[in-house]
Amino acid sequence: MAMTTDVAGFSVGAGMAGVKDGTPRRLDVALIVSDRPCAAAGVFTTNQVIAAPCVVTRRHVERGRLRGIVVNSGNANACTGPQGEQDAIAMAEAAAAKIGCDPHEVAVASTGVIGVPLPVGRIAAAVKEIVLGPARWGDVASAIMTTDTKPKAIATELTLSTGTVHLRGVAKGAGMIHPNMATLLAFVLTDADVDEGALREILPYAAESSFNAISVDGDTSTNDTLLVLANGASGVKARGKDLGAFKGTVRALCEALAREIVADGEGVTRVFEVMVRGAVSDDDAKRAARTITTSNLVKTAIHGADPNWGRILAAAGRSGARVDASRATVRIGEVVVFDSGAPRAFDAARVRAIISQPQIWIEVELGLGSGKAHAWGTDLSAEYVRINADYTT
């Protein structure tokens, strides 16, 4: 997606709070502000061990319109007991004072170390000093990074029947943070005029084929948050027949962010996309596709560029999806390696060359129905182990 002019009515910025150890040496607090109330929707972690900022933000989103988002990296404010919720509220209050709004109109997100009290005083002080502007999205994307190696910010525009609307997505990846936990944060901001009800339908739909379809290590974080805020500043309504196009664009934006996240996963050298077709249902196809992308056996085979198709089929077989090996077909790239229940002789060097690419396409045809789903996975490298084992508290 090409970069375009920025979303109207939003100003953003970031500051250095020294969240992790009191030493402000990098951007670690960000603020996203709308000049008017926004329709909002959110999707949060399904982990039952849910971080305080997710609890508070869910409440604020349910309560009504939002004016902004405040985010920090370096501390997840998770497993922090009742104090954690008070700290998340205090963070919203600090942002609200800066914006000039009610604290309930602020969404809060945190990412970083788990089980350590949030240094909310330092965060509040940094929030106060943030210089806001319409174009500082790069700063926001940098401030929310943990083990990400690249900031992730994508802009796009969409021409509807009554004018053009802009969308901006910012995200951080499913990496690990010293000394703890993976988190995925993603924010979608738009100047389109969209009903809250429509947003609440669009967001889970967009998440399903994007952030919910990627896996780096199979672990679900305590802090996962996806928010969409629509402020209507463009004056262009996304309604009626335009709504489908808007929905498709939100989904495409989320998919683009998700692809960036998965490609920037810890220790990742290859990304593979799995398409499962011919399942009894879409749900079954999803189960199979996601089990294949999270299998350590598949992930290590891909890391080794090994045409190890048996692992792919075996992962599908244990996924809970209905699988009948005698009807299944497996393709790696364009090469059929298992055909309607029987292994097929193939040129191993050719398949090895395909799996040596940074992007790999795998297709599993189950031959049982018309269900289909895709998922993205990453290889499992010794570097992943190093990143996640070799740090100290």
Add this chain to the structure above:
Amino acid sequence: MAMTTDVAGFSVGAGMAGVKDGTPRRLDVALIVSDRPCAAAGVFTTNQVIAAPCVVTRRHVERGRLRGIVVNSGNANACTGPQGEQDAIAMAEAAAAKIGCDPHEVAVASTGVIGVPLPVGRIAAAVKEIVLGPARWGDVASAIMTTDTKPKAIATELTLSTGTVHLRGVAKGAGMIHPNMATLLAFVLTDADVDEGALREILPYAAESSFNAISVDGDTSTNDTLLVLANGASGVKARGKDLGAFKGTVRALCEALAREIVADGEGVTRVFEVMVRGAVSDDDAKRAARTITTSNLVKTAIHGADPNWGRILAAAGRSGARVDASRATVRIGEVVVFDSGAPRAFDAARVRAIISQPQIWIEVELGLGSGKAHAWGTDLSAEYVRINADYTT
């Protein structure tokens, strides 16, 4: 468990068939023979992509009494289409000719490369030449190894009210085999006189807390097979009030084999045992315990000896078990790191020392009920990645 005299009425042996590439350079075919028909029960992989020997053996176990087991390593006879089932039957026939019984009285098991036709001619020729004896259990254990570094064979005895019975367990671990798939094979042989119905109850019970409670990499193989054969040669009945003791011994034997398997997992440097208590139900506790042992984040933290308890709690939280972080307590060794919903200050060096041991004990108290379960896991090392990525077809 101490080594004891061998189970009566069984004779065993192994031979070199050159299963993998036609060059007979190691033991790769084994035969376990009873001098009389045995009551038998089996537990097989739950993977829907099930290997031909499992299909055939399940049928033979359901049909009636067994006289023996024939096993090969080096080829899993999985994903081999209709030819695979014919080859598994041919393998049973070769063993039956050697034993002098009906092919239906022979169980068949295979482990090794997937998707490659079984060289059944070479296997049949090797079976014919096997020298059987009462004490060659070490050969059997060696012949079924793939990436296992040690053979696994345990013997035990049990004194019942009318005499002493002997039990022998042989297993191979959940390792990967060039170029494909993990498999777990385990055989329990006893000279006790046990009803088939009782065996069919005992075996799933024993598997549940042993082979089903261990995880090296979370992948379920196409070939997993656990068989128990009881030939009654001791003349001692395990019935009535003796049955409980017999059941406990089968379970203990399976647990001992499972511990050996997990400790010999690929690239494993540490084994950790997770006990989850206070769950709403035993099933919930099992879900939590098993998700903790399969989490890559937990496994890498343990590899790095990192006191990263947030990952343990987060794994429980995504397991599907009911978890309320505000009531949970986490112990690593004897150190409480999270206490009834709040992080507790702890001596990180002390916890790091605990996690540096080869055996680690982790306890999670959920505070919601009386459900409990335990599970064993292994660390995830760069060596695991090397073993599973760096081979060629």
